[in-house]
Amino acid sequence: MSERTHGRETPASNLRPRSRAHRRELEVQRDNLSSYSQRPEREGIDQIDNPAMLVGGGVLALWGIKHWRSMFGLLAAGVGSGLVYQGLKQNQLLDGHNLKQKLLNTGASQSTQVRATITIDKPVEEVYAKWKDLSNLSRCMRHVESVRRIDDKHWHWKARAPKTNITVEWDSEIIEEQENEMIVWRSVKGSEIHNEGMIEFKSRPNAEGTEIHAHIVYYPPAGKVGKTIANFLHGISDQIVKEDLRRFKRLLETGEVPTIEGQTSGRRESSRPALPPRQSSERPRPSL
Amino acid sequence: MRAVCWMGKHDVQVREVPDPKILNSRDCIIKVKLSAICGSDLHLYDGYIPTMQEGDIIGHEVIGEVVEIGNEVDNLTVGDRVVIPFPIACGSCHYCKHEQHALCDNSNPNAHMAEAAYGYSPAGIFGYSHMLGGYAGGQAEYMRVPFADVGPMKVPDGVTDEQALFLSDIFPTGYQAALNCNIKSGDTVAVWGCGPVGLFAMKSAKLLGAERVIAIDHVPERLEKARRDADAEPLHFEKTSVLSELKEMTGGRGPDAVIEAVGMEAHGFNAADHFYDKAKQTLRLETDRPNALRQAIQACGKGGTVSIPGVYGGIIDKMPMGAAFGKGLTFKMGQTHVQRFMNKLMGHIEDGDIDPSFIISHRVPLVEAPAAYEMFKHKRNNCIKVVLHP
Numbered sequence A: 001m002s003e004r005t006h007g008r009e010t011p012a013s014n015l016r017p018r019s020r021a022h023r024r025e026l027e028v029q030r031d032n033l034s035s036y037s038q039r040p041e042r043e044g045i046d047q048i049d050n051p052a053m054l055v056g057g058g059v060l061a062l063w064g065i066k067h068w069r070s071m072f073g074l075l076a077a078g079v080g081s082g083l084v085y086q087g088l089k090q091n092q093l094l095d096g097h098n099l100k101q102k103l104l105n106t107g108a109s110q111s112t113q114v115r116a117t118i119t120i121d122k123p124v125e126e127v128y129a130k131w132k133d134l135s136n137l138s139r140c141m142r143h144v145e146s147v148r149r150i151d152d153k154h155w156h157w158k159a160r161a162p163k164t165n166i167t168v169e170w171d172s173e174i175i176e177e178q179e180n181e182m183i184v185w186r187s188v189k190g191s192e193i194h195n196e197g198m199i200e201f202k203s204r205p206n207a208e209g210t211e212i213h214a215h216i217v218y219y220p221p222a223g224k225v226g227k228t229i230a231n232f233l234h235g236i237s238d239q240i241v242k243e244d245l246r247r248f249k250r251l252l253e254t255g256e257v258p259t260i261e262g263q264t265s266g267r268r269e270s271s272r273p274a275l276p277p278r279q280s281s282e283r284p285r286p287s288l
Numbered sequence B: 001m002r003a004v005c006w007m008g009k010h011d012v013q014v015r016e017v018p019d020p021k022i023l024n025s026r027d028c029i030i031k032v033k034l035s036a037i038c039g040s041d042l043h044l045y046d047g048y049i050p051t052m053q054e055g056d057i058i059g060h061e062v063i064g065e066v067v068e069i070g071n072e073v074d075n076l077t078v079g080d081r082v083v084i085p086f087p088i089a090c091g092s093c094h095y096c097k098h099e100q101h102a103l104c105d106n107s108n109p110n111a112h113m114a115e116a117a118y119g120y121s122p123a124g125i126f127g128y129s130h131m132l133g134g135y136a137g138g139q140a141e142y143m144r145v146p147f148a149d150v151g152p153m154k155v156p157d158g159v160t161d162e163q164a165l166f167l168s169d170i171f172p173t174g175y176q177a178a179l180n181c182n183i184k185s186g187d188t189v190a191v192w193g194c195g196p197v198g199l200f201a202m203k204s205a206k207l208l209g210a211e212r213v214i215a216i217d218h219v220p221e222r223l224e225k226a227r228r229d230a231d232a233e234p235l236h237f238e239k240t241s242v243l244s245e246l247k248e249m250t251g252g253r254g255p256d257a258v259i260e261a262v263g264m265e266a267h268g269f270n271a272a273d274h275f276y277d278k279a280k281q282t283l284r285l286e287t288d289r290p291n292a293l294r295q296a297i298q299a300c301g302k303g304g305t306v307s308i309p310g311v312y313g314g315i316i317d318k319m320p321m322g323a324a325f326g327k328g329l330t331f332k333m334g335q336t337h338v339q340r341f342m343n344k345l346m347g348h349i350e351d352g353d354i355d356p357s358f359i360i361s362h363r364v365p366l367v368e369a370p371a372a373y374e375m376f377k378h379k380r381n382n383c384i385k386v387v388l389h390p
């Protein structure tokens, strides 16, 4: 249901050219990174206007990439740099089929990408409306502490990394929206984690429910990289996107999120051997 | 309350545990009137089902009385006597809507574990490992029932607890196994295993119009029970050559359908491959011992159906695929969509077509569950089915 692909990983030692061939390789790598700066309207992350910054970002990515095994789930779909979106717009690829491919080809050397999909047995209109209702979303996203609506297009998010006290905050902006079809987000300037995402909604044939496809791209922090953020990302598991979607599906289909949290058990800390039976016990007797 | 807890391989204990609580608005709590030990509980007991945790409350065959109801449950009232299907089903996902309740998309909170093992997750099940939900089971005084507006079935006054209890699993399981055989009048059905599921499969095959039912086992008392209670022709697999005997009995055509009601811990139907499987299973190179299944496939007539209600949890090898392919066999298997059959089968009980309590061999207090597991495992005292009284 979900899979992730990491950008090409280069050991940090590779940054200093070791040979002529290696230098050429590094140049190609840098050019790839710089190509972002040729895209218009990147108001989302002006830090990477400067190619030098990009290379810097790349260094950080190389350092950070092993901490990126896991990442935040859909909650962070509220954030994004807009790069993918702009690239898509430029290439007139803003339709679902090409988008997936495009996302996979974008930022190949520095981004981390997540795809997840699930089918919900409800009409697309209902799924879309529930998705846009933040109270539903925050209920499904286990690590979101709060979501506050700023206006129709802007939300403020606060999240806590699993098993830590680290919190991260950001504002997200909806940059494209087609009712019952898709929503594209990105983070706005000053966000602590940059990424962008798109959620597609597709009616299944014969009115058999709605497919949701989430595509999210995360970029290593290009500006202020605090230990905080590295730690934050470190604490997040890949499974989270998948589980966020699953909880959303379950809430819609059943009205609740099935759980065993808080149920009784015979774990040693919460139980003890039962007293012997009150009356003298009968041995199991055949009654065949 | 008291509950039967799985504490490790060959170690179940009755422990004093906290009472269950309502956790979701579609839950209810029942006071257990009777629960039963299932053959598939022996797979837990023997440590073959992964993702069990020390302290898990087991048991999935339960009848009880509703004592507490969540806000969203509007079809039950306190005091209702209900029998609980072992697969937990939401009633509203794609699979539930198509009456494939045991494949419910929503009832397993640990779906990711089952997905890792099987690719996709089936429904959650009471007391049957964390991979299948981790739900506390019903060999206890009380049990929490999720999606209580979908699963529990009210028991009519004329039907006793013992008669209704087995609608929770083994009667529908035997029935689905027989239904999967696509029986036409005049058909011969051979059933491997004369345990509770096998016996219900035999009775169901007759209900569905089979001409002859052949029962295969190695426990003389069980074979006798199959002959007496299910009108089956017994075949002792250690004293006869099953394959040639089946041919002899069917004019060389073989059975039209075979039912494998043994599962992953089969005893030797064929000494050589039994040794092989036992060795591999002990070393965990192969998780399940499929010798009954192999023989059933060998025995099935051309164009026939292999129906598998016996539980498999992992990986098997040396499957006679050539035989299956060469004879154009159809395979049907899986956990039982209990909810789909409960109404119909309750009708058969009320009409007197079948009294499922014929299966019970032992009635014991809940606190004696550990001894009962031991007895059932070794089939001592003609043990076929143990019912626990809380």
Ligand SMILES: [Zn+2]
Binding pocket: B038, B039, B040, B041, B060, B061, B086, B169, B170
């Ligand atoms: Zn059972």
Ligand SMILES: [Zn+2]
Binding pocket: B089, B090, B091, B092, B093, B094, B095, B096, B097, B103, B104, B105, B106, B107
């Ligand atoms: Zn369901």
